[in-house]
Amino acid sequence: MTATVPPLAEVARSTTALRAFLHGLPGVDQVGAEQRAAMLGTRSIKTTSKAWALDLAIRMVDLTTLEGSDTPGKVKALCAKGRRPDPTDADCPPVAAICVYPSMVATAVEALRGSKIHIASVATAFPSGQAPLEIKLADTRAAVKAGADEIDMVINRGAFLSGRYLEVYEEIAAVKEACGSAHLKVILETGELATYDNVRRASWLGMLAGGDFIKTSTGKVQPAATLPVTLVMLEAVRDFKALTGTTIGVKPAGGIRTAKDAIKYLVMVNETAGDEWLHPDRFRFGASTLLNDLLMQRAKMATGRYSGPDYVTLD
Incomplete structure (x- = not known):
């Protein structure tokens, strides 16, 4: 990042200062971002590196169920799969987290007891975010009290797109405080932000307000995660680290279905x-x-045979 910026403690002192900072960020070259993302997507990975990458990708999965039809039995089965993704291979690593609605957190806590798998919960009136702040905070506190150690919140896209940046900042900061010791993932819902410049601004807003991760999408809006959008977000966390020394995570979500894509x-x-x-x-x-x-790709590398969809459970 080449722009000169004021001390970050001063950025959110007023609507005017925050707007000036966010609109002073370097603009995103749309053509350049899309071409770079496409170029990086053509890189080939050799056998040993591919095996390492598959295991790493498994360890990075937030295995998720966010349906109105979710039941305790479904969540328990998902937790069992997260613990032992491949029951035939003890060397297969567990996933990073199980992500559920707040009402299912207690079920996940019991099912994952004794494991190191994180319990993530969407909150803040997911997926729309259209609820008063006090309800969003109560939603967050309830999920944390039930045992969630990660909260995935949605930003107020209406406020953001209307230029009410300080309102969005203050809401993220309030949710972060309600999280206590739990980590906060700030969902930008990039499919509704329209431009890469908005994705960059929303990324910085989420980081400035205290998010531990910035996340592309709820998975309920299309387009969800894309390579160019994730590239812009990765550039933002890289630049934020260079400026502040603080490392922020990134979570693309929605539409990533194959090992090749991962x-x-x-x-x-x-x-x-x-x-x-x-x-x-x-x-x-x-x-x-x-x-x-x-x-399935991991098993193919181990056996030389493609097992097909019957090899794994349906989620």
């Missing part, structure tokens, strides 16, 4: 932000079906 993202992480982000504490995949393809 590896493209890992290449982009390494080439854009650096290998510090090649860790589940710094990069996650929000997904419900990606894990199945990672397992």
Whole structure:
């Protein structure tokens, strides 16, 4: 980042100062971002590196179910799969987290007891975010009280797109405080932000307000995660680290379904932000079906045979 910026403590002192900072960020070259993302997506990975990448991608998965039809039984089954993604292979790593609605957190806590898998919960009137702040804070506190150690919140896109940046900042900061010791992932819902410049501004806003991760999408709006959008977000966390010394994570979510796609993202992480982000504490995949393809590709590398969809459970 080449722009000269004021001390970050001063950025959010007023609506005018925050707007000036966000609109003073370097603009995103749309053509350049899309071409670079496409170029990085063509990189090939050799056998040993591919095996390492598949295991890393599994360790980065936030295995997710966010349906109105979710039941305790479904969540328990998902937790069991997260613990032992491949029951036939004890060397297969567990996932990073199980992500559920607040009402299912207690079920996940019991099912994951004794494991190191994180329990993530969407909150703040997910996925629309259209609720009063006091309800969003109560939603967050309830999920944390039930045992969630990660909260995925949605920003107020209406306020952001209307230029009410300080309102969005203050809401994120309030949710962060309500999280207590739990980590906060700030969902930008990039499919509704329209431009890469808005994605960059929203990324910085989420980081300035205290987010531990910035996340692309709820998975309920299309387009969800894309390589160019994630590239812009990775550039933002890289530049934020250079400016502040603080490392913020990135989570693309929605539409990442194949091992081939996951590896493209890992290449982009390494080439854009650096290998510090090649860790589940710094990069996650929000997904419900990606894990199945990672397992099938992993088995193919081990056996030389493609097992097909019957090899894995349906989620």
